Amino acid sequence: MKAVITVIGKDMVGILARVSGVCAQANANVIEVTQSVMQDLFAMIMLVDISSLSVDFDQFATQVEAIGTELSLSAHVMHEDIFNSMHRI
Amino acid sequence: MLDTRDILETITMIQDECLDVRTITMGISLLDCADSDIDRCCDKVYDKITRYAKDLVHTGEEISRQYGIPIINKRISVTPIAMIHASCGGDPVKLALTLQRAADAVGVNFIGGYSALVQKGFAPGDLSLIRSIPEALARTSNVCSSVNVGSTKAGINMDAVAMMGKVVRETAQLTADNDCIGAAKLVVFCNAPEDNPFMAGAFHGVGEADCVINVGVSGPGVVRAALAKCPDCSISEIADVIKRTAFKITRMGQLVGTEASRRLGVPFGIVDLSLAPTPAIGDSVAHILEEMGLESCGACGTTACLALLNDAVKKGGVMASSRVGGLSGAFIPVSEDAGMIAAAECGALSIEKLEAMTAVCSVGLDMIVIPGEIPAEVISAIIADEAAIGMVNSKTTAVRVIPAIGKKEGESLSFGGLLGYAPVMKVSGYSPAKFISRGGQIPAPMQSLKN
Numbered sequence: 320m321k322a323v324i325t326v327i328g329k330d331m332v333g334i335l336a337r338v339s340g341v342c343a344q345a346n347a348n349v350i351e352v353t354q355s356v357m358q359d360l361f362a363m364i365m366l367v368d369i370s371s372l373s374v375d376f377d378q379f380a381t382q383v384e385a386i387g388t389e390l391s392l393s394a395h396v397m398h399e400d401i402f403n404s405m406h407r408i
Numbered sequence: 409m410l411d412t413r414d415i416l417e418t419i420t421m422i423q424d425e426c427l428d429v430r431t432i433t434m435g436i437s438l439l440d441c442a443d444s445d446i447d448r449c450c451d452k453v454y455d456k457i458t459r460y461a462k463d464l465v466h467t468g469e470e471i472s473r474q475y476g477i478p479i480i481n482k483r484i485s486v487t488p489i490a491m492i493h494a495s496c497g498g499d500p501v502k503l504a505l506t507l508q509r510a511a512d513a514v515g516v517n518f519i520g521g522y523s524a525l526v527q528k529g530f531a532p533g534d535l536s537l538i539r540s541i542p543e544a545l546a547r548t549s550n551v552c553s554s555v556n557v558g559s560t561k562a563g564i565n566m567d568a569v570a571m572m573g574k575v576v577r578e579t580a581q582l583t584a585d586n587d588c589i590g591a592a593k594l595v596v597f598c599n600a601p602e603d604n605p606f607m608a609g610a611f612h613g614v615g616e617a618d619c620v621i622n623v624g625v626s627g628p629g630v631v632r633a634a635l636a637k638c639p640d641c642s643i644s645e646i647a648d649v650i651k652r653t654a655f656k657i658t659r660m661g662q663l664v665g666t667e668a669s670r671r672l673g674v675p676f677g678i679v680d681l682s683l684a685p686t687p688a689i690g691d692s693v694a695h696i697l698e699e700m701g702l703e704s705c706g707a708c709g710t711t712a713c714l715a716l717l718n719d720a721v722k723k724g725g726v727m728a729s730s731r732v733g734g735l736s737g738a739f740i741p742v743s744e745d746a747g748m749i750a751a752a753e754c755g756a757l758s759i760e761k762l763e764a765m766t767a768v769c770s771v772g773l774d775m776i777v778i779p780g781e782i783p784a785e786v787i788s789a790i791i792a793d794e795a796a797i798g799m800v801n802s803k804t805t806a807v808r809v810i811p812a813i814g815k816k817e818g819e820s821l822s823f824g825g826l827l828g829y830a831p832v833m834k835v836s837g838y839s840p841a842k843f844i845s846r847g848g849q850i851p852a853p854m855q856s857l858k859n
Contacts, residue, residue, distance in 0.1 A: 402415055
């Protein structure tokens with residue numbers, strides 16, 4: 320089971336470190352990370368394995384989103400199935 | 409790895425373009441709750457609904473959290489109550505109050521099915537249920553009611569049409585101090601679908617399984633945004649863009665429905681491919697039509713644009729879901745759509761144009777506020793016109809008009825929430841009284857010689 324973490328907003332030092340820190344704490348294994356600039360926005364997309372999370376999904380998502388709030392970024396955690404089903408036939 | 413652009417597109421759709429799942433609706437059969445004693449019947453109804461739907465709201469919230477998709481409403485539809493009431497007699501309002509109590513207990517937003525199917529005549533339970541609708545809707549807040557008065561196979565029951573004009577008016581009167589909200593929870597159908605997850609017309613048809621999960625998607629904002637990106641495309645290209653967008657929206661509905669069905673252990677019914685607007689900015693079907701090149705919704709050309717939209721949504725959606733049903737198409741409610749409200753307020757959109765639009769959209773005259781002094785027979789005649797369009801074109805049509813008791817053209821009603829607000833619209837003052845008072849049945853139409 321995998322989830323996609325997206326962080327979008329103004330670039331700054333330490334975003335990746337903060338997000339991966341939360342992942343490590345929750346025992347979510349980071350599989351892949353991409354960063355790109357789209358429409359003048361910094362966008363980081365991280366694919367993490369959540370099959371052996373040490374906290375429940377809701378708590379994990381709340382922790383990641385809290386980083387977003389703190390740094391004025393938009394941060395989301397969504398199960399990968401939504402993207403697979405919407406964009407793949 | 410997933411494509412970055414796809415991920416960002418999904419997030420933009422949800423964050424900026426109001427994409428959501430409008431409703432997860434659990435359909436529950438109450439046929440086994442029939443009892444000769446109305447109180448025992450009410451107990452059985454309450455027990456069955458609360459037993460089956462106890463985890464519905466919680467599960468909906470969990471799915472919403474996991475996929476990051478807003479799921480706006482969780483609802484229940486039940487077997488048309490007239491059928492259950494037929495077994496016990498007594499005051500059907502008791503059953504409405506029971507539905508309300510059950511809805512409160514499980515925390516759903518709406519419960520639909522205070523309904524009767526009378527397209528060909530009145531069976532036991534039908535007449536008393538229809539007569540009780542005004543009181544039932546005035547004494548409950550989340551119960552929705554519908555009456556099917558016609559079908560392509562049966563014709564139109566004009567006795568029922570005459571009754572429903574009075575019922576709609578009386579329902580508005582009984583809730584006059586609350587912006588006539590009762591009438592917003594009552595819809596009169598022709599060719600009512602049995603698996604519709606949308607209110608106020610949802611009920612659980614008799615051909616359905618004991619319990620199913622139906623999902624209604626939304627997403628007019630996403631379609632409008634997609635069209636905004638191709639300002640110089642031809643109409644053929646616009647149809648393709650809508651199809652592609654509808655596909656993605658529907659896949660999301662399919663995912664949510666499958667997951668809800670798995671978690672609740674209930675069979676998956678259908679995805680309703682409807683573009684359901686809300687009064688929120690950027691969530692309007694009228695704005696899609698305007699994006700296609702109309703100065704305002706209601707201009708000449710509106711019907712053609714809507715026909716294209718409605719068809720493209722279905723074509724895109726059908727491929728995205730294993731099971732499609734319900735109303736599936738574009739909704740054109742006035743009060744629930746910012747663009748429609750604006751068009752009605754500035755006079756660009758009239759009831760006559762809306763009626764023409766219903767010949768090509770998925771439902772009918774929806775959430776239209778009419779002057780309070782309009783007599784019942786005019787409302788009946790509006791219902792008859794609309795049912796005739798549905799009957800002849802083999803499609804679902806419906807009427808949900810709200811007589812604004814004590815108000816005139818130029819004033820408005822405000823319902824709040826998803827139901828929005830709307831100006832009082834002009835209705836022709838010429839009388840159809842003689843026609844409506846005749847009663848009888850409009851025979852079912854020919855299905856050949858289609859001209």
